[in-house]
Amino acid sequence: MNRRTVLKQLAVMTGGMVLVPSCDFSRNDILSAYDQLKVTQGEVNILAKLCETIIPSGEAIKGADDLHIKDFVLVMMNDCYSKDDQMAFTKGLKNFNTFTRSVSGKSFEDMDKDESKELVLKVLNKDIDTSKFENNEEYTMEDINSFVNRTKQLTVQGFMASEYIMTGIMPYQLVPGGFSGKVKIKEGEKVNVNG
Amino acid sequence: MANLNIDSRKERTFDAIVIGSGMSGGWAAKEFTEKGLKTLVLERGREVKHLQDYPTTNLQPYELEHRGKVKQKIREDNPVVARCYAFREDTQHFFVKDQEHPYVQEEPFDWIRGYQTGGKSLLWARQVQRWSDYDFEGPDRDGFVVDWPIRYKDLAPWYSHVEKFVGVSGNKDGLDNLPDGEFLPPMELTAVEQYFKNHIAEKYDDRSIIIGRCAHITGNFEYYAKQGRGGCQHRNLCQRGCPFGGYFSSNSSTLPWAEKTGNLTMRHHSVVESIIYDEKKGKATGVRVIDANTKEAVEYYAKVIFVNASALNTNLILLNSTSDRFPEGLGNDNGLLGKYVAFHNYRARISGEYDGLLEYRTEGRRPNGGYIPRFRNVRRQETDFLRGYAAGFSGFRKIHTDHSGVGEELKNQLLNPEYGPWRVGSHMMGETIPKESNYVNLDPEQKDEWGIPLLNVSVKYDDNDEAMIKDYLEQLTEMFESAGFTNISVRDDHRVPGLDIHEMGGVRMGKEPETSLLNKWNQLHACPNVYVTDGACMTSTSTQNPSLTYMAFAARSANHAVDELKKMNL
Ligand SMILES: Cc1cc2nc3c(=O)[nH]c(=O)nc-3n(C[C@H](O)[C@H](O)[C@H](O)COP(=O)(O)OP(=O)(O)OC[C@H]3O[C@@H](n4cnc5c(N)ncnc54)[C@H](O)[C@@H]3O)c2cc1C
Numbered sequence: 125m126n127r128r129t130v131l132k133q134l135a136v137m138t139g140g141m142v143l144v145p146s147c148d149f150s151r152n153d154i155l156s157a158y159d160q161l162k163v164t165q166g167e168v169n170i171l172a173k174l175c176e177t178i179i180p181s182g183e184a185i186k187g188a189d190d191l192h193i194k195d196f197v198l199v200m201m202n203d204c205y206s207k208d209d210q211m212a213f214t215k216g217l218k219n220f221n222t223f224t225r226s227v228s229g230k231s232f233e234d235m236d237k238d239e240s241k242e243l244v245l246k247v248l249n250k251d252i253d254t255s256k257f258e259n260n261e262e263y264t265m266e267d268i269n270s271f272v273n274r275t276k277q278l279t280v281q282g283f284m285a286s287e288y289i290m291t292g293i294m295p296y297q298l299v300p301g302g303f304s305g306k307v308k309i310k311e312g313e314k315v316n317v318n319g
Numbered sequence: 320m321a322n323l324n325i326d327s328r329k330e331r332t333f334d335a336i337v338i339g340s341g342m343s344g345g346w347a348a349k350e351f352t353e354k355g356l357k358t359l360v361l362e363r364g365r366e367v368k369h370l371q372d373y374p375t376t377n378l379q380p381y382e383l384e385h386r387g388k389v390k391q392k393i394r395e396d397n398p399v400v401a402r403c404y405a406f407r408e409d410t411q412h413f414f415v416k417d418q419e420h421p422y423v424q425e426e427p428f429d430w431i432r433g434y435q436t437g438g439k440s441l442l443w444a445r446q447v448q449r450w451s452d453y454d455f456e457g458p459d460r461d462g463f464v465v466d467w468p469i470r471y472k473d474l475a476p477w478y479s480h481v482e483k484f485v486g487v488s489g490n491k492d493g494l495d496n497l498p499d500g501e502f503l504p505p506m507e508l509t510a511v512e513q514y515f516k517n518h519i520a521e522k523y524d525d526r527s528i529i530i531g532r533c534a535h536i537t538g539n540f541e542y543y544a545k546q547g548r549g550g551c552q553h554r555n556l557c558q559r560g561c562p563f564g565g566y567f568s569s570n571s572s573t574l575p576w577a578e579k580t581g582n583l584t585m586r587h588h589s590v591v592e593s594i595i596y597d598e599k600k601g602k603a604t605g606v607r608v609i610d611a612n613t614k615e616a617v618e619y620y621a622k623v624i625f626v627n628a629s630a631l632n633t634n635l636i637l638l639n640s641t642s643d644r645f646p647e648g649l650g651n652d653n654g655l656l657g658k659y660v661a662f663h664n665y666r667a668r669i670s671g672e673y674d675g676l677l678e679y680r681t682e683g684r685r686p687n688g689g690y691i692p693r694f695r696n697v698r699r700q701e702t703d704f705l706r707g708y709a710a711g712f713s714g715f716r717k718i719h720t721d722h723s724g725v726g727e728e729l730k731n732q733l734l735n736p737e738y739g740p741w742r743v744g745s746h747m748m749g750e751t752i753p754k755e756s757n758y759v760n761l762d763p764e765q766k767d768e769w770g771i772p773l774l775n776v777s778v779k780y781d782d783n784d785e786a787m788i789k790d791y792l793e794q795l796t797e798m799f800e801s802a803g804f805t806n807i808s809v810r811d812d813h814r815v816p817g818l819d820i821h822e823m824g825g826v827r828m829g830k831e832p833e834t835s836l837l838n839k840w841n842q843l844h845a846c847p848n849v850y851v852t853d854g855a856c857m858t859s860t861s862t863q864n865p866s867l868t869y870m871a872f873a874a875r876s877a878n879h880a881v882d883e884l885k886k887m888n889l
Contacts, residue, residue: 153384178725185734203390241726248725280722284733287381293734298379300553303683305507315736317718319682 216271341438345569373560630854
């Protein structure tokens with residue numbers, strides 16, 4: 125059977141199908157995540173800034189702000205994590221400004237790009253002098269770690285699994301049509317994680 | 320009034336009743352309706368129509384709100400089904416949730432179910448291998464359970480019959496322990512799988528690596544177009560339901576085919592509570608059904624009844640079909656109904672890396688894997704445990720992304736991943752020995768919403784299984800090491816029985832009515848117009864993925880029943 129006939133036949137078979145419209149996570153789910161995790165608009169802004177620090181937007185390639193990654197992080201936290209994980213995450217988020225003030229003298233929201241990056245790297249590298257907030261009863265270093273690490277993990281996931289990346293940058297084919305087990309890699313060929 | 324009743328009874332009378340519309344029931348329905356029998360298929364679940372009722376089938380990964388992950392609440396509320404690898408955001412609507420259909424676990428057992436048109440045939444991994452006489456002769460040679468009443472030659476033509484219709488992609492490997500079938504073109508092994516295959520062939524004379532035989536259409540397209548099915552497009556999103564009909568499910572294949580004959584009546588939301596036995600006639604006359612929604616009871620009648628509710632539910636229905644003649648369940652004169660339940664041991668896996676062939680990669684996706692046919696104790700007993708294991712084997716290029724840091728650096732790393740070594744892995748599929756102490760029965764008190772007793776499951780591993788796990792890990796480690804694989808790691812995940820989704824037995828076949836429930840045609844010895852042709856009939860389990868064998872039994876028995884009806888024997 126030639127390619128034309130195959131395509132015609134497939135068109136017949138899928139023709140009657142109800143195509144589900146492309147659904148980005150709906151506004152309602154985002155609002156319900158705000159609601160259930162009890163985060164304020166101010167806290168959402170802090171989260172957005174953290175996401176943008178992790179994957180900054182740029183001229184050539186979009187980043188966290190452009191792709192609304194903060195919404196993805198919140199929906200995932202709200203729907204797919206245990207109560208304990210959620211608690212640590214929100215505690216870290218709610219106290220993040222206080223935390224950065226006690227270790228570097230500045231609220232996270234007031235930091236410029238370089239300052240926020242340096243701070244986040246320090247947390248990720250476990251390079252924080254915890255004696256500076258030892259006596260507080262609101263949060264622990266574990267809460268901060270949990271918030272930053274989880275946000276990083278979900279930001280990376282949200283970025284890589286975004287429509288933007290999966291269509292334009294590293295295209296995913298819903299219908300690959302075939303499989304080859306042994307293909308020679310060409311000089312300078314770009315690796316596609318969705319290939 | 321009297322007339323109305325007669326009319327109504329007439330409307331509820333068929334030539335054949337098939338309980339369950341899944342993999343095996345679909346086959347019984349196809350054969351019956353093709354042979355002109357007015358056939359009623361009773362399905363407890365909702366209707367899932369091919370194409371129309373696959374709501375996620377065309378979604379892009381980024382259109383799944385949680386990128387495939389099931390919500391925490393659903394996972395916490397349904398821990399059993401949540402352990403199944405195929406239970407994902409895009410497939411969850413085809414699985415039974417623990418909470419909807421409770422059962423009792425005297426011993427921990429993960430019972431994975433699909434209650435809808437097509438049953439679990441929508442969800443399966445589509446691996447299909449034939450049994451050989453090394454498998455059928457196992458119990459007799461090794462002196463466990465009873466002898467199978469059939470041999471390979473009895474089933475071989477029915478394997479062919481089924482394979483042709485469902486479409487099986489595979490390679491003619493010429494192995495006597497895994498007979499070749501009616502194959503469409505095989506899928507490709509990856510470079511590292513091919514390397515391992517060659518290496519093992521050189522090093523061992525009793526072992527081989529082959530490409531999986533899977534129920535996907537890879538050729539003979541005109542033939543399958545008659546079923547409205549097209550070729551496999553390698554989406555590897557099968558469990559959503561395939562918009563091309565590229566893999567076999569009852570929904571895409573046998574049921575629409577049966578419907579076209581005009582002889583099929585399908586009733587959904589129809590929970591079969593029991594089979595009705597008429598003592599005067601000395602046979603079953605019909606089934607009692609509870610409407611899943613209204614809870615009303617209705618009876619349907621037929622000359623022949625096929626029980627294809629999936630292995631454990633078939634046990635449940637028979638156990639619940641009591642009468643003065645059969646107080647312990649239909650056909651259960653010897654008290655063995657529900658006993659000798661067995662499964663496949665999937666506990667162990669091994670993984671490693673290969674640093675060669677680095678100039679190659681793969682392209683596209685493959686809804687299939689490599690396969691290692693059983694090599695232990697095939698021709699003679701050679702180890703200190705009974706029987707053996709088959710195994711999956713797959714190898715793909717690892718893609719390495721540096722996730723360290725943040726900012727522009729991280730972004731740049733994410734956009735520029737590199738090929739790592741080949742990543743290879745294997746999992747075992749071990750034969751377990753059916754035992755009287757592994758059983759299902761009815762809970763004496765608890766009932767479900769429809770007034771049917773809950774099934775109690777009591778199935779455990781034994782020392783033979785433990786010894787087999789040890790041997791699998793030793794042998795595969797040796798094979799991996801000899802092939803130059805590195806970073807080898809082995810794991811026993813201690814999963815409980817059931818998660819293999821290959822539960823079998825309880826209504827076993829055999830030669831003698833004293834020691835078995837079914838004869839060589841899958842008829843209850845004591846009630847021959849009732850046939851069981853799903854996993855419940857299995858005398859032993861061997862190591863093959865079992866559904867092809869269930870389908871072959873269903874087709875063979877349906878044709879037997881048609882002949883017996885003609886001869887007025889039923
Ligand atoms: C993720 C996954 C992967 C798998 N991979 C493979 C594989 O690679 N190879 C393989 O061979 N097998 C595989 N299997 C197993 C395979 O799906 C089953 O062996 C097969 O579907 C069994 O067929 P069946 O007809 O006995 O049961 P099912 O297909 O489960 O159908 C039974 C039907 O009966 C209905 N039913 C139950 N009780 C009643 C009642 N009281 N009244 C009315 N209707 C009832 C159910 O709703 C269901 O629709 C896999 C299964 C899963 C879930």
